[in-house]
Structures are given as C-alpha cells and as structure tokens.
Amino acid sequence: MHYLILATDYDGTLAKDGKVSEATLDALKRLQKSGRKLILVTGRQLEDLIEVFPETSLFDCVVAENGAVIYFPSTREELLLGELPPEKFVNALRSRNIDPLSVGKVIVATWEPNETEVLTVIRELGLDLQVIFNKGAVMVLPAGVNKASGLSAALDKMGLSVRNTVAVGDAENDLSFLKLCEFSVAVANALPSVKGEVDWVTEASRGEGVVELIERLLTLDLTEDLRESSILPDRHRIVLGNLDGDRETYIQPLNRNILLAGISGGGKSTLATGLIERFIDKGYQVCIIDPEGDYQSFDRTVILGNAQQIPSSAEVLTVLSKPEQNLIVNLMGVKIDDRPLFLAQLLPSLLEMRVRTGRPHWIVIDEVHHMFPSSWNAAVTLPQSVNGILMVTVHPEHVATSALSLIDTVIAVKSPMQTFTDFCNTVGHQLPNAPLPSELASGSGVAWFLKTEEQPFQFKVILPVQERQRHMRNYAEGNLGNDRCFFFRGEDDKLNLKAQNLIMFMQLAAGVDDRTWLHHLHLQDYSNWLQNSIKDESLAKEVSEIEKTTELSPADSRDRIKTAIEKRYTLPA
Template sequence: MQLRVIATDYDGTIAQDGVLDPAVREAIAVARKRGVMVVIVTGRILSELRHVAGCLDFVDGVVAENGAVVAFPNGHISVLGSAPPLSLISKLTHRGIDFKVGRCVVEMDAEYADVAIELIRELELPLAITFNRGRMMLLPASISKSVGLRELLGALGVSVHNAVGIGDAENDHELIACCEHGVAVAWGSERLKQVAGHVIEGHGPAAVGEYIKRISADIRLPPETMTHRKLILEEIEGKAPFEIAIRGRNVLVAGDTKSGKSWLAGLLVEQQILQGYTVYAFDPEGDYSSLATLPNTVVLGAGRLLPHGDDLKMLLQQGLSVVLNLSHLEHHQKREYIQQHLPLVAQHRRERGFPHRILLDECHYFLDGTDGVGLLDSQLDGYTLVTYLPSLLPANVLKLVDVVAVTRLAEQKEVDALRNMLDDTTFSNVDSHDWYDQLANLGITEAALLPPTEEVAGRLRRFVVAPRLTTHVRHRTKYFDIPVPEGRQFVFTENGRPVGETAATLRELSAAASRTTPSVLAGHNRHHDISRWIASLFCDHDLANDVRQLESKHKREVAKECFATDLAEIIERRYESTHQ
C-alpha cells in the first residue's frame, strides 16, 4: 500500500518546548519534495501554533485544537465543533482557574480535572475531557484528532489508509488508530507505544526527522510489528475469531468450480470495503454484484455503463469501490478489457494511493504466459487473485503471493501447484502430502489457509468461512446442486442395509427423501443422520440445526410426504432456490 501522507503531532514529537526541531523541518521538506504530504495534528490552538512555529506553509495542512479546527493550504479554516459554552467560561473565571480558550477547546492544567468534571455535570454539558501529559482539554464529545485528520485528508483527496500517524501522548491514540500505520516515539507514553505499529527509537524530535526521511524514500507504507486492521476468516461463538492481516500482501484464492472460492474472496473484499478501503474488482462472471449494497460501492457493466479508458480514469478519481462486471463480454473481449484496464487501475493507485486492493477473478485466463506478471504492479502488491486452475499461473506470478486460501480442491495437479509454491522458501521443508486429502474433502462452507501464509506457521489451517453481510443468490443457488466428494454421499439404509436411494447434493437429498419409505426415514430421523451429514459435509450448521429439529419431530413413522415436503422447504428457504 502506498505512502501518501505523514500526519504528526507537534509538541513532544517534532518540537521541544514549542520549538520545531531543525532536523524535522528539513526532513519535512525532503518528504514533500518526494511527493509525500506532511500535516501537523496538534492539541494546540492554531494561533499559538503559528506563534511558536512561524508560518505554517512548510506543511500541507494543520489540524488544531485536538481535531476541532482544520487549516487548509489555501488559508481556509474549518471549525468542526461548537464554541465553548459561556456558562463554563464564567464558572472557571469565577473560581480563578487559569485556562485558555480556542474556537472550540478549553485548555487548562490537568490538576483541575475534578473541577472540570464537576462543572460539566452541573451545567449538563456535552463535553469530553482529553488529557495531554500535564494538560487537559475540554471539547465536544464528537471531536478527536482522527475526526479533524479525516476532514483534512478528505479535502486533500488522500485516504487515511495511505497515512502514517506519529504521536507521543494520551491524546494521540485516535491519531495513530486512524492512520493505516501508527507510530509512537520511544520517549512518549508507555501505553501509546504498546498499541503502536512501530516505535521510533531515540531521545527526541531529531529521531523523528530521521524516520520521516527514511520512510518517505519508499513508495510503500513501512511494515509494522502489530496490525490493528484485520479480516475475519472464521467466527464461531465462544471462540476467538480467526483473523488475518492482508495489507500490502497478495492473496491467492483457489478452489474447484462451485466450491465457494468467489464467495470467500467476496468475504475478504466486503470486510475491506466496510473498513473504508477502496477496492476494484474485475469480475468476469458476475460473482460480485451483490457488493453494490455496501457503502461507496458501485457495480458497472453486465451490458451497461462499463467504463473504458478515460471514463475509467474519471471514475478512479472519485475514490469509490467498483465492481467491473464483464459477464456480458465474449472471452476475447474480457481478455482485451483486462489487459488494457488492469494496468490503468494500478497506475492510478501508484499516483494517488487507491484503490487499496485490486481483485481479479478467473485470473488464470488473463495472467497466463510469461508476460502475465507484467499486468501486475509487483512493487505495491495488494492483489487478490482468484482461480480454479492455479497450475496455469506462471511461476513469476505465484512467487508474488503472500497468502493462500483454498476452498475444496480435488485435482492433484492443482494441489501440486500450491505445494510447489513452497519450493525455495522458508517453508520448503513443510510436509504437505496430506493436502490432497484435506483439500479434496473440505465442506461446502469450509476453506483452508496454507503456507506460505505466515499466520499458519507452516501448517494447513481449516476454517468455517465467516458469514457475509451481503447476500449472493447466485452463489447460494450453486450450493443446492454441488455434489459432495465421491464416497461421501448420503446412503438411505434400513437395518444397516442400503435401500437403493443415495444423494450427493441437497437437491438430490430432497428428491430421494420423497421416494423413501416412512420406516427408512424414521430410522434415520431417530439417529439424526441427515442433519449430521449436512453439518459434516456442507458445514452449514444453521441448516443442520433446522433439519435436526425436523428429525426430532418425525422420529416415528409418519406420512412420508410430510417429512419430505418439510425437508425440501427448509433447504429451499436456506438456499433461495426452486425445488424441482
């Protein structure tokens, strides 16, 4: 992910006793010359900052009063909060307390915290107290450094996901949490250092100057030791979520046709969009159209409004997440469109920092051949590649992959392609012989994370795919007809002997139940065989629970039409299909 802006606190971070460190001033100039914006985010009143720092044109903007006041490069000032209540000013003056008043902030020594709380309660004021070492600020509860920074960066056309935030004290928590990469200084707050992604070693502001020079020399955001934005892969009640960080990492999602690979890739994209990242998805088959219900996301194509050339460039400027639905095009047209526009999107990201992630489904059709890697920006990464034929991807493309997620994959040749990715890596000694069986037998809502993904420590890690916010009727309808692996079909039996009916899909299960005798159904119901088969093969525990309740209701011999009809209705309701 590209570095576009450095947002730094002032006092204690780049200034000592109000004086800006000369080394920092020089470093800011160097960073801006390299194309990296620098903004100051401070608790100081703007007029005070100008008094101690001089003319502020050495930065690209200022957030003052802990987020309440935003000063833009053109001189315009925006006030995001309300003025301090006169009743509060009067009470503080009457008590003889020394304080300062800004456009929104009331600042005083932290020793008066009890008095401030008393007056806020007495006057019923919607104010919050923020501490900054030995000082204290009273501000509208909605105001913070992150609020002001988002306002400033929005006007500058920059995303907080392309920002590094640097701070030293209690009031900088919101700043470093807001930025994609949060940094604390070694001489600052202990708690802030604990939650920061990086700590600048040293003894004062000059060390920050060195850090700014170093990171601004690289187009990418610096790596961090602790990631505070993660994606949830599995979420089971009573257990800690299984999460993964994918910032600046290339992700490969592989799996058989109709195994749920696009659903899994959509889950990752959905969570990123909800976290405020922008995503561009090249969607050859129309699998991602439901993402249009998410904030700031549009779907274009499928026969109308597919942007080309300059139109796509104009769309990129808007900072939206976009799904490019190519399902209406012939294969050669899809290939031509992607070859022309995938690099265009990557070039815009190099210039502006977004979209933060680029997804390419059915990527084996478009990245094949020795020149396939040329369509990707290998320096900025941030790609999600989806395929059912990883064996067709060139070796130089697979070498770019950092995270491998797999839905059911039965073909040995395709599993071999994933195993070969470990060659000449730190995971080359991993025993992956059991991958064939494990990947071939993944349930319909299961997936696995594989090495070289760091989070799995050299092991295959199975998980039940977390639920999505957006529905996907096409995807769920496919599940109605997906066969389970050979040898795992449901076999209807009586007294342990097969009666002739078997089912490899949920549709076949409904149909076979309607042809099976009441005594056979009652025997299976008593042992909850059908619900256990659904849970173990499809990993759809909600459907399995509904079927289990139906089995309990029909443990005795009853009219077969009743059970079969109810079973079909439960499955249809779950998968939004029409039973035939």
C-alpha cells in the same frame, strides 16, 4: 509504498519546548520529497502555532485546536468542525477567576487543577461539551470533536485513507488519532499509558524520535516485502479461516498477491467473498474486476457496468476517489476476447492512483484465466513490483505465467493437489514436500505461503457474513426439506406435525400439548435438531442446557428456547 501520510503531534513529539530542530525539519523535508503527505495534529490554536512554528507551510494540512480546526497552508483554507461554546460558558469561567484561560475558534483551554471548576460550569449550564486532558492542559470542545475526528475529516478532504497513515504522538489526547491510523507510534518520552497502546515506540525522544520513525519509513516502506516488517502491525491481520480447535489463521493485509483456485462449485466464491468482506471491514478499499457479474449482490459496494454498458476508466477512478467506497467493475458488456485489453487499459490507471493515494488497497480479478490468458503478456500490464492482487480462477494452468509469477500465496479448494501441480508447472516452482490431499470436503481449503518455509496447511473456511445471513434467513423462513425438518410426533407417534423452518417450529411449539413438548424436550430432540439440521452449535448447546434443567415448567422451557432462537434469528413479529 503503503504509508503515504505521516500525521504527527506537535508539542512533546515534533517539538521540544515549542521548537523544532533543524535535523527534524530536514527529515520532514526528505519524507515529503519521497512523495508522502505531512499532517500536523495539535491542540494548539492555529495563530499560536504559526507564531511559534513559522515552518507550518511545510505541512500539507494542519489539524489544530485538538481536532476542531482544519487548515491547508498552501491555500490558506480553514474549516471549523465545531462551534465556539456559548458566551455564557466563557463568562462563567471568567467570573470564577479561571486562569489561565484561552478561547480559540472552537476550543476553550486552561490548565490543571481548573478542571473541577470547568466541569462544574458545564454541568450547571447543561452544555454538551467534553473535557480533554493533555499533560496538565485542560481543553473543552464540543462532544465528539477530538484529534481522530479532525484527522478523519482532513483525510477525507484530501481523498486519503487512514489505512495509509502513520501517526506519532506522546500524550493522552493523542490516543484517539493514534488508534485510528494504520500504524501508531509513540516517541520515547511519551506517557506510559500511550506507550502501552501503540504499535511501536521509538528509542529517541521528541523530534529525534520522529526522525527515527522517518528513517524507518524511508527504508522499510520502500522495500518490496513488508510482511515480516516491524512496521506492519498484527492488529490489521485478516482472518483466513479456522485451524483444528477453532484456532484462527491469518494473512497480512498488505504486500501479498494471492491466487485462489479450484473447480467450479468447490467454494472459491465463498472464500473470496469472505476475504473481501474482511478487507472492507478493516477499512481497506477494494476494486473487484467482475467479468461474469458474480458479485452483483455484494454489500457495501458501488457497481459500474452491466450487460449493456461498459464502464470507463474515468468512471472507475471517480468512484474510487472516495476512500470509503468499494467498487465492482462489471464486464458482462465486454466480449470475452476483449477483456484482456480492457483490463490492460484500466490497470495502469488504478496503479497510478495507488502511487498518488495508496488506494485501492486490493484489486480482485475474478476469472483471471480470461483476463490474463496464457497467450497474453501480462507483464506489460502488471509490473513485477505490484502487490495487493487477489486472482480467482478455475484454471491456473491457463493464466499467463507473467501474472502467476507475482503470486506469493496460493489457496486451493476442492482439489489442492491438482491446483498446486498446475501452478508449479506453469511458473516452474517446486511442489511442496508435504503430501497434499487430492480432494477436500466442501468448506475446507489449503493455503501455501510460498516465501516462507512453512508447508501448506489445511483450514476450515469461515462463511461470509452475507452468506451466513442468507443461511439464517433460510433457516428462519425457508424450506429445509423433509430430511432436515423437525417433526412433533409425541411419545406414541400419534402426531406428524412438520416444522420446515424455525418460524414454523416456534408456531407448532406454542400449540402442541405439554405432554408432547416435554417428550421431545426430555429426549433432547430440540438441541439435536438445531445441531444437525440447523447446524448452529452455540444455539444447540444453549438449548441442551435448557433441556437438562428438569425443574422448568413446560411454559418456562418453551419461553427460554424461544428466547434463545430469537437472539440469533430475526423472526416476524
């Protein structure tokens, strides 16, 4: 079950003319009984909502006043996410006979066409307030407060993630929280502008549309395979790599179990790091089981454990209790022979946490041949319904069959024919019909989606951001080696000035005489060097255009090339 939370608007979505039907209430109760959480997100003031909707206690949380107030019915705890606008603002509105005018704990509300007067007062008083519209309603709130910010705060308080949340609404003020969530829905009576921005539109209106959504969740989200489901939007797809012509190829971020395999030095770590980065970029929580300490420099993660200290399950769960925190579990302090038992004790806690919170979304197991060796009964630890597992190994043939049987996506680097053969022999799967390359160049991979009729395909690996940054620092400050350096020699080879990186190149470029500079410029030596040694195609292309602009003076061409480099690489001042 991935979609653990339903966040719904009230007026025009859940309710018709302020009332919720018995059928809609029954559907909400069935959804809650399935283990999911209910959050009501409304522009109404809390007291008004409770008066018209006594069943408010059915919800785990209420986000009221268009995101400014959070209320937990079970404990009656109330949190304000903003301050009431100054009294002088309210008095100024009343002095202008703004009617109707309601003042909540944070919100000030009226109706069109009073927005012109409201905006005039805000401007005259110099207040940091915003005006939000909702089908004729005019709501004034502190800047930055809306349904998205309110829902985010509520989820944080509950220890839940927007990546496990379905949102449904009908009006323009709902768009902020609809776009925030994993799956966004508009009921049939929603504004056209809202329908055009969401992942799915119900056939029925208002409460009946919410019932339609709930039925969809109770059926499709309980199936084992969501990959082709209409409740899995494309906007969260993860880039796997590039095909011919730089077209991107993707994997869905949910309900996949991936095996990434290949010999050491073949690029597994580069590809794994890139995938993990993109999972995190999309807001999916990642827990990395790191037996050898290979992920210690990974950005945006917390690290538990080292060669002297073994992390406990309680420590792991404490870190992961915050949805925004990603975790690396370093097992260098655990003996190799003891690692399968360690993982067998940790994984049930992680999977139980998934039942409660939907997280961590991805569990990455590096060196999986050590964690689930062929002699180990992985089925005891890994139920066959588990998903969101990325296994990385040099030796798929040494991984327990019960673990490999979970795999639906195989990615091979360096030696795809050997990898696929080892995998198929282990699990008893038939090799693909399409011929496979026996060896790949560095930076390439082959992906095979086992549960589709698609044959394995080759793609170009996209470098992880942190590796690109490392390369960029090396190009800017490091030593490229003689075969990749730039040499200012001049037209008669009288010079031999070596630039071993971009910093030295810019320093030498500023000092060489104009004749030498123009000699290399006209030969397009600069763009060739940037293309072949720095391997920056876009920079090389821009510099090539500068080289072809013949009317530029030596000083102008120097400045333009310097600017082009500095746009991409951080050079010391």
